[in-house]
Amino acid sequence: MGKSTHCVASSGMKKGPWTPAEDQKLLAYVQKHGHGNWQSLPQKAGLQRCGKSCRLRWRNYLRPDIKRGNFSLQEDQTIIQLHALLGNRWSAITAHLPKRTDNEVKNYWHSRLKKRLALKGYDPVTHKPKNIIFGFASGSTDDPKTGSNLNHIAQWESVRLQAEARYVRDSELHKQAYHPYNNNDISAASSILLGHNKDFGPTNQLFGQDHVNSFGNHLAADFEPPIISTISSNGSSLMDCFFHEQVGQCFNENYGTSITKPFAAVHHNMGFKNGACLEDFGLWEIFMQGKKDCPISGISM
């Protein structure tokens, strides 16, 4: 392995915060000549810094294509989802966040998002509820209703995070072997939605015809072509693949959690055992509880 190339302060190299004058020198040099070899750059640019320090300053601060300022909700969600999937691979996570630096994302995670997850009762490392064993609350509560609700939230959020992470991963996999999607894929997906659901009966009875139609439209609008292709080619049921937007809204209203749009989820090709559905994971009751509190028209129990 290569020798460490860290800066040595005693050799005359300056350390610590960069001054505006240093920034200007570095910026002017890189804009004119490109960075080339970072090791030789400081001397050429007239900087008393080591190349590594220059590279870092450029990458994390001076680059023109950097977005600074508050992270959007969308960016928050992306970071959380990708962290659940990738762990502390900040460069990989940052690759999905245009104009953000890995250092910034890393700092943001440690200073904000990690704490936010912990406050909500999730382990920031595993992204799983801290005190809940999947499907059963590990601790008792004096208020069964409250305990039950919290349990529902935690389970639902856990599954949501896992599912969204899977969606991101599969999007990446499919991008590698991308094939253009076409109307056949859409119509095939629609036929699944309109057709018989092997686990729960006809989907239009389950959700109502209007919902099925609207959900079909969401498919076209909200999901990347590879996901739709996956659905159509495998012919899995609606429940295997998606949760419905309005169910998400129910959970939002009743449990304070956030599921704002349909998301690709539990297709068996996305990590669940073959043919698995919500019921297999003890989630059907959660799903139904959400519907009881906020009935959706046309659903037959």
Add this chain to the structure above:
DNA sequence: AACCAAGGCAACCGCTCGCAG
């Protein structure tokens, strides 16, 4: 106004990886 603690963030450090010779 002064002090202190906590949080945020820029920068550093040490390590690994990839590549050229």
Add this chain to the structure above:
DNA sequence: CCTGCGAGCGGTTGCCTTGGT
């Protein structure tokens, strides 16, 4: 294959700011 170098990555540090007392 081995070695050395440059680049990149993730963990950590420490300074600065902010908010509370």
